[in-house]
Amino acid sequence: MNAVSAQDEFSKWAKLRRQHDKAMEEHDKKAAAVSSSRSSFDTKATAIRWTSTSGLRLALQFWHAKTPVFTYPRGWFPWYIEWLLGFPRCPYGGVSINVWSTACATVIALVWDVMVYLIQSVQQVRGGDQKGEKEKVNNDRRKEEMRI
Template identity: 45%
Template sequence: MSLMLAIFALVFVTQLVSWIGQGALLELAYAFYLRVFHSSTDARLRQLKRDVLATKAELLKTSAQDQFAKWAKLRRSVDKGLADLEKLNSEVQATKAAFAVKFNTAVWLLTTGVQFLVGWWYRKTPVFYLPPGWFGPLEWWLSFPFAPAGSVSVGVWQMSCKRVIKIGERVVKDLAASSSSHSSSEPEVQEASSEKKVS
């Protein structure tokens, strides 16, 4: 793959991560991590929640005055289940916090870190050459900081790609907003026309 396309793909992936949101990606990745590497803890947590809810439902059906012994036994079982659930939840939260640090570091390294690395590694390599004399004194700026004069540097190409992708994002959002407002106004137009027919 050419350097131009590789940098565009890298910038696009970085912007995609920011569009989706790092928090949403973290939740998806953690759910997958929990099911694959801590499946027993995940299963135990879900089973404990089901047991506590079932016992609590039975407790609510039991009369404290008429069946005190059964009610007290159920009450102790609910309290013990809630205590176990709280302990297990704190373990899961500690695991999630450790996972979040690793995940956020990995996402930063794979997006922003790789962009810095590519920018540094190819700092003297031109992404492509411009036709001579088309941009006059701007040719120096387009090759900034270390690319040969008359070419576009990696840093300038990264900024350009990011800008174009952001403009594309704005256009897509505007189109989506206009199409949703257009589709929501159609029923109102149909209702108004049906009211005219009735009258």
């Protein structure tokens, strides 16, 4: 359309404009269809991912709410701590699956943080050793230059 003058060759320009508009309309329809399909896929994928992770966990916690993960002799802790360990519906003297899963998730998060900290500190030490070696080499070169 840029190569054709709208004033000099109007009929040719109008024909190209109609073809362009038709192609743009088809493009917009296809883009809308792709967007709709993508949105549908994203919704289904999110639902499947949630169901297979959080949904499964919630189902297990609901199903085994009255079953203790493990028991301890009753009276080891004050009643309010026993109530918290059995929250929400586990009998006294037992640890509920909700409390146990929360404790496991907390321990996993803490171990992950410790691992990241250790890796970063080792990398910093190695980086510091390399810098120290470079400075030592540079100092040795300066001494050599001063002798000459």
